Amino acid sequence: MPRLAAAVYVQHPATREVLILLPGEKPEPEIAALVTNPKAWEEPPIVVGQEGAADPAESEPGPEQVKKTAPRRARSAAP
Template sequence: MRKLVAAVYVQDPSTREELILRPGDSPTPDLAALVINPAAWDASPTAAEPSAADEPASTTRLTPQSEMTETGAKKTPQRRPRSTSSS
């Protein structure tokens, strides 16, 4: 099975969740079919590599960009300011 040499973002066909396939991953055939950029794959597949049934593909669920900080950590919700209404 071929391995990726670049990170690729795909949408899982069954759950519609956005996934990131990382360099070195060997995605399952259904996810591999979604990678349309040939430059994302290694140059030469070898027959000695294990099949997809032998090892599961590693995928990571993405956190929406709006919830991320510059360092990649998830933001904590901000507090609302108190209203300053005078009675």
């Protein structure tokens, strides 16, 4: 089971209690699934049923998946 590299705050799914997980802890799988930041882990856990969990590079959006936004208009100077 992976260890945390940083302290994180999560909400328990059943009791809604705020949990403080400290570096070095090995949380239960249902609690570990709530920690979504991969930098919080020494090694990110593999979550069963999560697509691309084994290879984080596959989960990044490719050029065809990136949503393009309209360019912003420049503000005009006040007279």
